[in-house]
Amino acid sequence: MTVSTSVDAEQAWKDLQRIRVPQERVYDEFERSASGGRGVTYGTAALMWMFLAGVGMELPGWGVGLFVAAYVCLLSVLIVMSSRRSRMQLHHTRCPGRMWAASGAVAVLVGGAIVLADHLTEPLEPVYAGLIQATAGVAVYLLSLAPANRWAADAVRSGGVPADDEEAGR
Template identity: 55%
Template sequence: MVVSVPMDAERAWKDLQRIRVPQERVYDEVERSAFGDPGATYATAAIMWVFLAALGLDLPRWGVWLALAGYVVLLAGVAVIHNRRSRVRLHRTRYDWRTSAAFLGGMVVTGGTVLLSGRLVEALPWGPMAASAIQATVSASVFVLFAVPANRWAVGSLRGRGEAAVRAGEGR
């Protein structure tokens, strides 16, 4: 059974705009967050630098575990603070394959840099503290150089997905 309801084109257009304008504001806020607030990235890099430099102190096993626990707690704190400062709460479906690819790529690049720079500084004639500081500096720098563009790339896809969904809905 098909029910026919008279449709006013002007009213339908206003309804569509009433929906679309807040959606555009959400995309603007997400892009502003990705492009304008690298504070969490720099805080993460600073915490990583301190952790990697501390590993060069030749800590006992319990000291390494304590440093690792502190590292994880500080990273979690940065994530919580950054999430609370964001005015937009995105549903998990807003994260697409680009977000996952950026996260996994960041893990591979940063982890590979930590391991590779650790191997390279072992060959240096300096003491473990200098080698550890070099390794921490290289690793944190690579993290920042990768994370900022990768985040922009991952977030840049959200606006296009929303417009594609609206266009797909128009064909019905």
């Protein structure tokens, strides 16, 4: 049994746009909230710089432990403040593997920059070497964070399907 109904193309297009525009707004808001805003990004970068510069000063074991505890505490406070302010809460299934891959890639890049800067600054005094390592690590973090967030947010916008697969499905 086949049921045929006439479809008004213009009305169908209007209905699609009425649905699509709010959906696009959700994705736009997700892209804006993916990084947490400039304040969170720069706050994290400042904390990272202070931590890396402090650890580079060759502190005693208890000093490094205290420094790590303070860093984790301040970073946790920054995360809690950011999550309370966030207006966007997505279901956990809408956070694709690309988000984890992007975070991991940024971490690997920053870690690589710190290790490379460590090898290049070995002949320098510890204070200067620590400052250079901290600056290099934070610079790589700031330069790689925005592209990584855009790449991860594109997966949410496309529903996790690569652009080539979407076009092939049409």
